Amino acid sequence: MATYSLKTPIREEDIRVLRVGDILYLSGVIVTARDAAHRRIIEYLRAGKLLPVSLKGGVIYHCGPVVARRDGTWEVLSAGPTTSTRLELYESEVVEKTGVKLIIGKGGMGPKTAEACSKHGAVYAIFTGGAAVLAAQAIRRVISVEWLDLGIPEALWILEVENFGPLIVAIDTTGRNYIEEVMKKAEEKLKFFGVSLWPAVRYT
Amino acid sequence: MxxxxxxxxxxxxxxxVIYIPPDVKAALIKAYQEEENDVARAQLKSILDNIELAEKTMRPxxxxxxxxxxxxxxxxxxxxxxxxxxxxxxxxxxxxxxxxxxxxxxxxxxxxxxxxxxxxxxxxxxxxxxxxxxxxxxxxxxxGGSGYPTVLRMVPPGRGFDALREVVLDAVYRAGAMPCPPTIVGVGVGGGIDTAIFIAKKAATLRKIGTLNEDPELAVLEGELAKAINELGIGVMGLGGKTTVLAVHLDYSHRHPASYPVAVVFQCWAxxxxxxxxxxxxxxxxxx
Known part of the structure; x- marks a missing residue:
């Protein structure tokens, strides 16, 4: 487990050295995007339309912040991650087509994202779920907001951060998936308990 | 008025939205003190730092x-x-x-x-x-994160009690890292389906951690379920460690002879x- 400081724009070679369990601190620009924003990003990409912000070498943060507007400027008060699992539907295509290098969220992502990460040189990292004020402390300012018509939580918040972390690398470019490995062990334990699984529930 | x-x-x-209640805070501090896994400990540290920062800055x-x-x-x-x-x-x-x-x-x-x-x-x-x-x-x-993996299963009444344990463990396993563990797991058994969900939600959200179930047998069952869940090792944020649940809270309603609803509702650490x-x-x- 090593600790790294990263700055945006992030280069692929700086991503390929990272391994699950490594700790990151990030400075530069991050872009929040949740379900509705991802849906629209995909629409734009497929239609060949230019996104309002370039994600090349960039960072997507799965987050819908609490914001306040004071004297005409936006302030982010509270900004922890949302469950990334829901974004598994979209992320591989986003990684492939935008050149995004770091995805931050919580709750874990699946095999499609992991495959895109190893193919295109990106990682998925976790920030502690619910640690929202801690996250907001790292946000220096709101650079801009796009797609506000999607509602405050779903808009693209383009934020300048300084030493945002600790982030734990949960999917690296070698195909390892930290949370999936933990869940494999949990599944073995269930078998040991003699518990058979119930019919699956679909979350993605 | x-x-x-x-x-x-x-x-x-x-x-x-700003202040985590004392019983929850105490449970999180205990989890931090007992944790031996470095990654989980770091996560719990962030959680406790965040609780303090929220109080200090009066932010959600x-x-x-x-x-x-x-x-x-x-x-x-x-x-x-x-x-x-x-x-x-x-x-x-x-x-x-x-x-x-x-x-x-x-x-x-x-x-x-x-x-x-x-x-x-x-x-x-x-x-x-x-x-x-x-x-x-x-x-x-x-x-919403802890609402997402909510489960309601209609189990065969003949398998009632055994199925209850399976449904709870299965739900926790499937929820994995999604509901921001360590969670409080509320289990509602019996009733109509709406009752099962309602009492599970109340058990997860309203009952204070550390309070004993009024029914001594259910109190024992809650302890056993919590122990089994924690042995799965999902841990804080799904990154492993000792504490996946802070507590299991169980409530029940009398049921129709033909049905045995089991509802599992998660409450995140917050x-x-x-x-x-x-x-x-x-x-x-x-x-x-």
Whole structure:
């Protein structure tokens, strides 16, 4: 487990050295995007339309912040991650087509994202779920907001951060998936308990 | 009276979204002290630092300020009964602006956010009539992440008790890292399906950690379930470690002979609640 400081724009070679369990601190620009924003990003990409912000070498943060507007400027008060699992539907295509290098969220992502990460040189990292004020402390300012018509939580918040972390690398470019490995062990334990699984529930 | 109820409700919402209740904080501190896995320990450290920072800066402890549920106990003799409903709904609008809260009320077909955390059946308000002349209500802002993996299973009554254990472990396994563990798992058994979900949600969100189940056999079962869940090793944020649940809270309702509903409701570590008591004079206090 090593600790790294990263700055945006992030280069692929700086991503390929990272391994699950490594700790990151990030400075530069991050872009929040949740379900509705991802849906629209995909629409734009497929239609060949230019996104309002370039994600090349960039960072997507799965987050819908609490914001306040004071004297005409936006302030982010509270900004922890949302469950990334829901974004598994979209992320591989986003990684492939935008050149995004770091995805931050919580709750874990699946095999499609992991495959895109190893193919295109990106990682998925976790920030502690619910640690929202801690996250907001790292946000220096709101650079801009796009797609506000999607509602405050779903808009693209383009934020300048300084030493945002600790982030734990949960999917690296070698195909390892930290949370999936933990869940494999949990599944073995269930078998040991003699518990058979119930019919699956679909979350993605 | 309208003003008193509204002020009490706004204050209760504010307290709830900023300050983690003492029982939850104590459970998280205990989990941190007992944790030996470095990654999980670091996560718990971030959680505890965040709780402290929220208190210091008076900001919402989690950005998902949830959807608001009010559990209301109205005294038969309370003089302001007619104002309660509108005051509570309005308090949510005021709190959304004042604190502020994140607007979390979205039309399911049009995908339009109302912007003020109100909407059809939102906030949720549950009513109980009780003796006395005061009004008491508990505000629970519950986040969406821990709502997502909610499970309701109709298990064969013949397998009832065994199936209950399986359903709970299966639900926790499938939820994995999604509901921001360490969680409080509420289990509702029996009743109609709505009862099962309702009592599971109340068990997860309202009952204080460390309180014993009134039924000694269920108290033992809760302990066994919590132990088995923690042995799965999912841990804090799904990154491993000793604590996956802070507590399992079980409640039951008598059931129809032909059905055995089991509901599993998760509450993330940021279990938020505050209770307001309004006297007939309009004086009120907010407690956690």
């Amino acid at each position: 309208i003003e008193a109820i509204e002020r009490a409700a706004v204050e209760a919402i504010e307290r709830a 402890v989690c950005q998902d300020t949830g959807t608001i549920t009010f559990y209301v106990d109205v005294g038969y003799e309370f003089p302001g009964v007619r104002y309660i409903r509108d005051s509570l709904i309005n308090s949510v609008r005021v709190a959304t602006q004042k604190i502020p809260l994140r607007p979390n009320s979205v039309h399911p077909f049009k995908n339009v956010n109302t912007g003020d955390n109100t909407g059809r059946y939102v906030p949720q308000i549950y009513w109980e009539l009780v003796p006395g002349d005061s009004l008491k209500f508990t505000v629970v802002p519950k986040g 279990s938020r609640r505050a209770t307001a008591i309004v006297k007939p004079s309009g004086d009120f206090q907010v407690i956690q």
